[in-house]
Amino acid sequence: MKDGLAFIAILEALEQASELTELQVLSERLRDYFKVDHLVYHWVSGAGEQYGCGTYDPVWVQRYIEKEYLRVDPVVAGCYQRFHPVDWKMLNWSTKPAQAFQAEAIAHGVGNQGFSVPIRGPSGQFALFTVSHNCDDDTWAEFIETSRRELILVGHYFNQKALEFEPDRAPEAARALSPREVDAMTFLAMGYSRAQVANTLSISEHTLRVYIESARFKLGAANTTHAVARALQHGLIIV
Amino acid sequence: MIRFLYANELGNHSKLAHDMFVDRAKQFKERLGWDVHVDRAGEERDQYDMLDPLYVIWEEQDGGHGGSMRFLPTTGRTMTNEHFLHLTDGVRVESPFIWECTRFCLTEGARPQIAAALMLAGSELMRGHGVEHFLGVFDAPMERVYRHIGASPEVLGSTGAGRTKTSVGLWAYTPEAKAKLVAKAGLSEAVMRQWYERAFGQRPTVKSAVA
Numbered sequence: 001m002k003d004g005l006a007f008i009a010i011l012e013a014l015e016q017a018s019e020l021t022e023l024q025v026l027s028e029r030l031r032d033y034f035k036v037d038h039l040v041y042h043w044v045s046g047a048g049e050q051y052g053c054g055t056y057d058p059v060w061v062q063r064y065i066e067k068e069y070l071r072v073d074p075v076v077a078g079c080y081q082r083f084h085p086v087d088w089k090m091l092n093w094s095t096k097p098a099q100a101f102q103a104e105a106i107a108h109g110v111g112n113q114g115f116s117v118p119i120r121g122p123s124g125q126f127a128l129f130t131v132s133h134n135c136d137d138d139t140w141a142e143f144i145e146t147s148r149r150e151l152i153l154v155g156h157y158f159n160q161k162a163l164e165f166e167p168d169r170a171p172e173a174a175r176a177l178s179p180r181e182v183d184a185m186t187f188l189a190m191g192y193s194r195a196q197v198a199n200t201l202s203i204s205e206h207t208l209r210v211y212i213e214s215a216r217f218k219l220g221a222a223n224t225t226h227a228v229a230r231a232l233q234h235g236l237i238i239v
Numbered sequence: 240m241i242r243f244l245y246a247n248e249l250g251n252h253s254k255l256a257h258d259m260f261v262d263r264a265k266q267f268k269e270r271l272g273w274d275v276h277v278d279r280a281g282e283e284r285d286q287y288d289m290l291d292p293l294y295v296i297w298e299e300q301d302g303g304h305g306g307s308m309r310f311l312p313t314t315g316r317t318m319t320n321e322h323f324l325h326l327t328d329g330v331r332v333e334s335p336f337i338w339e340c341t342r343f344c345l346t347e348g349a350r351p352q353i354a355a356a357l358m359l360a361g362s363e364l365m366r367g368h369g370v371e372h373f374l375g376v377f378d379a380p381m382e383r384v385y386r387h388i389g390a391s392p393e394v395l396g397s398t399g400a401g402r403t404k405t406s407v408g409l410w411a412y413t414p415e416a417k418a419k420l421v422a423k424a425g426l427s428e429a430v431m432r433q434w435y436e437r438a439f440g441q442r443p444t445v446k447s448a449v450a
Binding site for chain 2: 081082083084085086087089090091092119120121148149152153156178179180181203204206207209210211213214216217218
């Protein structure tokens with residue numbers, strides 16, 4: 001069983017990060033948290049600039065770039081212009097170049113298993129958030145089942161943070177919550193139950209769930225309690 | 240049968256894709272009188288078709304289009320956030336676990352099973368990709384179709400009246416809703432799973448510890 005507080009602590013550190021180099025440290029912390037061999041974040045901007053951080057062997061990273069494995073890697077082909085996360089086993093590894101690539105990746109310690117989250121940012125920005133590991137299929141399937149949600153979330157938060165470091169990035173109001181979301185978070189902070197909040201706002205609990213989920217994502221939070229704490233801390237809500 | 244196709248895969252299914260965009264022109268321009276753009280080939284496309292969406296399409300036995308819908312992640316640009324914020328209480332819905340569903344379209348005279356099969360395909364997407372909600376933009380006739388197949392969304396807000404009424408609504412994944420759709424579509428879950436896996440690859444199933 002993973003530790004929810006440890007995950008929140010990492011998200012807090014991610015929120016505080018003020019330099020690109022801190023993402024490297026965070027990728028290592030996340031690898032340890034998920035107890036996987038590797039964790040990698042790789043971004044390509046609309047203009048084709050690349051940035052990456054993670055725990056792969058630098059020799060492998062160098063080789064990947066030199067050999068232009070971007071063109072061969074089934075993970076890239078399977079994620080580019082798509083938006084659903086993929087277990088590497090769902091990809092097509094049957095071609096000769098893909099098989100040779102996989103053998104080499106495994107030899108460099110990447111592992112026989114992987115899971116990648118494609119992330120679409122503004123203006124054609126594209127990123128991949130990946131964990132890889134060496135284990136049998138059942139163990140991996142179980143890991144994905146229990147960790148998928150956290151992997152998808154933290155992948156997106158990682159990307160939002162990386163975007164903040166872009167030099168000429170237009171300031172965005174993305175973090176701002178709408179008045180309705182502020183109301184929902186405020187009532188939750190006051191200790192209202194979901195049913196009470198929904199009732200007070202004259203919306204269904206189902207709709208409220210979606211508003212809370214949206215607010216939580218904008219706040220970079222792990223769960224609702226964390227989102228309420230963040231909203232208070234940022235002064236977005238006052239109770 | 241159901242096809243799950245990303246925009247860059249439509250080229251391999253050009254007749255099906257053409258039929259879909261033509262049926263969209265017929266539904267949205269001709270039947271509903273929406274202010275949408277139809278090109279010289281008779282196809283209706285909008286700016287969101289340029290954002291690499293995922294299409295879920297019912298392909299008839301002759302390769303033609305029976306019905307379809309279009310998905311985009313709400314973490315990127317969406318029609319709801321750019322055009323229908325007034326229908327969501329001003330909330331910009333954004334989450335990797337909520338996908339937007341737009342341009343739900345049926346070919347003229349489509350059997351009711353097709354709409355149910357499309358919705359069932361939607362619930363298969365939710366199950367397979369960990370999506371928890373769909374946020375949809377739909378027209379008045381579709382609202383009746385959803386009700387008929389027992390897959391009514393929760394309506395967040397509507398604008399216009401009569402045939403020009405446009406609404407934003409929510410669907411959640413529930414096993415009960417899925418079971419209802421299985422019956423309405425006249426398809427088994429196993430068949431739908433097969434179509435899903437053909438598109439997205441097979442995931443190994445978790446075997447029980449005693450097996």
